[in-house]
Amino acid sequence: MASGDNKPSGPDLTKGIPAADLAEGAMLTGHIGDDEVMLARQGGKLFAVSAHCTHYHGPLAEGLLVGETVRCPWHHARFSLQTGEAVAAPALSPLACWQVEERDGTIVVKGKKGPSAPKTAASAGGRIVIVGGGAAGFAAAEILRRRGFDGIITMLSNDTAAPVDRPNLSKDYLAGSAPEDWVPLRGDDWYAENKISLNLKTEVTAIDAKSKELVLGDGSKIRFDKLLLATGAEPVKLDIPGADQKHVHTLRSLNDCRAIIAQAKDAKRAVVIGASFIGLESAAALRARDIEVHVVAPEKRPLERVFGPQLGDFIRTLHEEHGVKFHLEDSVSAIDGKRVTLKNGGALEADLVVIGVGVRPRLALAEKAGLSIDKGVIVNKYMETSAPGIYAAGDIARWPDPISGERIRVEHWVVAERQGQIAALNMMGVPTPFRSAPFFWSQHYDVPINYVGHAEKWDSIDIEGDAMKRDCVVRYRLGGRVMAVASIYRDKDSLEAGLEMERQAGKAKGAPG
Numbered sequence: 001m002a003s004g005d006n007k008p009s010g011p012d013l014t015k016g017i018p019a020a021d022l023a024e025g026a027m028l029t030g031h032i033g034d035d036e037v038m039l040a041r042q043g044g045k046l047f048a049v050s051a052h053c054t055h056y057h058g059p060l061a062e063g064l065l066v067g068e069t070v071r072c073p074w075h076h077a078r079f080s081l082q083t084g085e086a087v088a089a090p091a092l093s094p095l096a097c098w099q100v101e102e103r104d105g106t107i108v109v110k111g112k113k114g115p116s117a118p119k120t121a122a123s124a125g126g127r128i129v130i131v132g133g134g135a136a137g138f139a140a141a142e143i144l145r146r147r148g149f150d151g152i153i154t155m156l157s158n159d160t161a162a163p164v165d166r167p168n169l170s171k172d173y174l175a176g177s178a179p180e181d182w183v184p185l186r187g188d189d190w191y192a193e194n195k196i197s198l199n200l201k202t203e204v205t206a207i208d209a210k211s212k213e214l215v216l217g218d219g220s221k222i223r224f225d226k227l228l229l230a231t232g233a234e235p236v237k238l239d240i241p242g243a244d245q246k247h248v249h250t251l252r253s254l255n256d257c258r259a260i261i262a263q264a265k266d267a268k269r270a271v272v273i274g275a276s277f278i279g280l281e282s283a284a285a286l287r288a289r290d291i292e293v294h295v296v297a298p299e300k301r302p303l304e305r306v307f308g309p310q311l312g313d314f315i316r317t318l319h320e321e322h323g324v325k326f327h328l329e330d331s332v333s334a335i336d337g338k339r340v341t342l343k344n345g346g347a348l349e350a351d352l353v354v355i356g357v358g359v360r361p362r363l364a365l366a367e368k369a370g371l372s373i374d375k376g377v378i379v380n381k382y383m384e385t386s387a388p389g390i391y392a393a394g395d396i397a398r399w400p401d402p403i404s405g406e407r408i409r410v411e412h413w414v415v416a417e418r419q420g421q422i423a424a425l426n427m428m429g430v431p432t433p434f435r436s437a438p439f440f441w442s443q444h445y446d447v448p449i450n451y452v453g454h455a456e457k458w459d460s461i462d463i464e465g466d467a468m469k470r471d472c473v474v475r476y477r478l479g480g481r482v483m484a485v486a487s488i489y490r491d492k493d494s495l496e497a498g499l500e501m502e503r504q505a506g507k508a509k510g511a512p513g
């Protein structure tokens with residue numbers, strides 16, 4: 001990406017830079033023609049790759065070098081410096097790579113290298129069926145083909161849309177600042193080009209683990225050799241009078257988002273029920289459309305359960321600065337047309353209501369199939385369920401997290417994609433454990449919050465910096481140990497915290513997972 005005046009930044013790398021300008025372990029950005037290129041020196045070797053992440057264009061030189069990989073500062077994607085391959089989500093496309101040499105005290109970047117995505121030798125062939133066209137399902141299908149799986153790949157999704165960038169649905173797309181063609185993870189042609197049979201509007205109703213067959217909504221059956229269950233989660237519905245009206249929405253799919261946008265066009269006032277991530281991100285997006293927004297939620301502080309009181313207060317202040325009105329320690333008892341009645345008395349007017357009170361993992365299929373369940377589908381470190389050959393990933397999976405030492409289940413985009421990738425490698429016969437530190441991000445107006453690790457409880461919170469100044473690292477400790485780290489505009493700290501957690505668990509490597 002070029003700088004504001006359309007000139008790429010940094011030195012012209014074809015002319016060379018003094019070798020002393022790039023110390024061991026350092027990165028810098030220069031250009032070759034119009035391409036911005038990141039130079040890195042790591043382990044005595046020189047690398048030259050595209051300067052921007054293929055996810056949302058994060059500046060890689062501000063990231064972290066780990067072995068022969070670079071981790072993106074924004075959402076922690078990992079790329080091989082040797083091949084450019086996006087070895088761990090959320091980026092899926094590779095970086096371009098250039099030849100680079102050091103001679104007579106000068107580093108010079110030469111021509112572009114051809115693509116060299118590594119193929120994995122082991123490929124079990126046969127048919128892999130993926131139930132779910134979301135984060136985990138898509139990432140699994142993508143890496144299977146990228147790594148050379150040559151069998152049949154069938155994706156079954158009960159959604160009407162092909163896999164989308166779901167996090168965008170409560171952010172730029174909902175706010176009206178991203179066009180709809182940013183939303184699909186890949187164009188329609190990609191599936192045919194990669195010989196992935198994508199079956200939309202297809203409900204899977206049962207799994208026979210013994211005969212390795214799936215039953216579809218129309219009664220037909222599909223055989224599989226390996227199966228990935230990635231059915232995600234669904235929004236919790238509110239059992240209150242009036243929740244079934246047309247202007248009352250939940251938000252999970254592209255269709256849900258389109259329906260909210262259609263109504264937002266003429267709406268003047270909205271009520272968001274629930275101060276969840278989706279609720280609050282939706283509130284911010286609706287404020288960007290100049291709609292008056294009221295948030296009604298039972299807690300004392302928004303997101304306090306995840307972030308603690310200090311960040312909770314910051315998030316409330318941030319939204320209030322943008323005009324959001326909170327009705328905390330309250331809830332909605334009924335929605336009668338445009339009148340939203342509050343439990344503590346009083347009522348609000350709303351042309352549009354968004355319910356964001358949390359999600360529930362879709363476990364029905366796994367339960368019916370007799371898989372081991374404990375508030376999630378139990379998987380081992382290879383993402384395999386209690387039934388051999390059947391894997392699970394994403395919002396439904398409860399896995400043994402080597403960092404916390406607990407079996408955990410989370411609802412994070414990056415975790416779902418990476419688990420899909422790890423399940424895929426295992427399904428193609430490459431034993432690969434899942435060992436990434438859990439990571440998520442959330443965006444409120446111009447403030448991104450990154451969170452790495454997993455802390456369901458803590459006994460102390462250390463804050464470095466100042467949340468109100470949008471510059472802080474917050475560490476959640478239990479028994480002295482850092483369980484999770486939240487940060488605002490401290491990307492390097494967030495990356496380092498994730499790496500440290502993985503190192504502590506004795507697992508840090510540059511490979512996916």
Ligand SMILES: Cc1cc2nc3c(=O)[nH]c(=O)nc-3n(C[C@H](O)[C@H](O)[C@H](O)COP(=O)(O)OP(=O)(O)OC[C@H]3O[C@@H](n4cnc5c(N)ncnc54)[C@H](O)[C@@H]3O)c2cc1C
Nearest residue numbers: 132133134135136158167204232394395411412413416440
């Ligand atoms: C609006 C929104 C914004 C979000 N923003 C963020 C964010 O900023 N950061 C973050 O970390 N996380 C975010 N998340 C959470 C993240 O999107 C999820 O954790 C992630 O999508 C989970 O991936 P998954 O593959 O498990 O499930 P999903 O992506 O939900 O995919 C599940 C798929 O399974 C299909 N399916 C379900 N049951 C069946 C069946 N019986 N038969 C056939 N198909 C079936 C569904 O149609 C869907 O295609 C957001 C979620 C939403 C809804």
Ligand code: FES
Nearest residue numbers: 053055056058072
């Ligand atoms: S911009 Fe790099 S991971 Fe999102």
